[in-house]
Amino acid sequence: MSNWYQGKIRYQKVDEKDRTIKITEVYLVDAVSYTDAEARIYETVASNTPDFQLFGLSRMKISEVFFVESGSETWYKLKVNFISFDEKAQKEKRTPFNMLINAATPLEAYNLLVERLGTVEDYQITDINITNILEIIPYEKPEEKILKNGNFKPLAEVLGNA
Template structure:
């Protein structure tokens, strides 16, 4: 089963401190197996904090790798990396582009963190580091993982009785 990244845009209204109604747009990135699964995950993620919202955009996003850095940064950067290989048959350098996402405080830190993660495995060059408007990234969770996290546990005696 191949998971894909989907970018969902939501819109809702909020009253600010001057009693003025403003429209807020937020972007979420979810790892899902289909558009339907992505939509459900966005609703599940957003509904707890924002009661009245509208999902007005859902599209696939070509991301090859997502790096979660535990430094508390809420900014997400889209980084384009070209891996360089030599094509023996054509006698030319071949560049293969990969798009990666990483959270960092600034573009320089995003560049450094991507460089650390890539190491010296292959020849590569980082060509673009761009900030995104993604508010939150939701990784894929299998249904079994969700059950365990939600506390749907059974007593050991019941499991053993069902196994016999």
């Protein structure tokens, strides 16, 4: 299960008319904790935005993020109600899930999500909202990051040579 955190940064920029304007950007990070999310936002943003301030970090309930390679940079949040039948209560039960997908228009977001969900269960897409998310930063395990940059061997191989 992913833990998604929405981080907002603010910085100042000089525009074409030599006016200083405040810019706010929103990032979505898949992280294990608030501290991890904050560190990863700083790591991502610091390379291209020199003097910024992280002024908001909150947990966001997202069950699935779909990245479409040919899609737009605009992210849509869709609320999907999965419908099941409760045998004990003899009633229809609706379980809501929030999902993100990148698309150019709300109609394209709807069609792309329907394509990805297929005919798994009965569901209704009840809300489609545009978000102000600039970038989504997926989770990378720390071990993978270390192994990419280091000269490490598996423990079994080291013990086998001893």
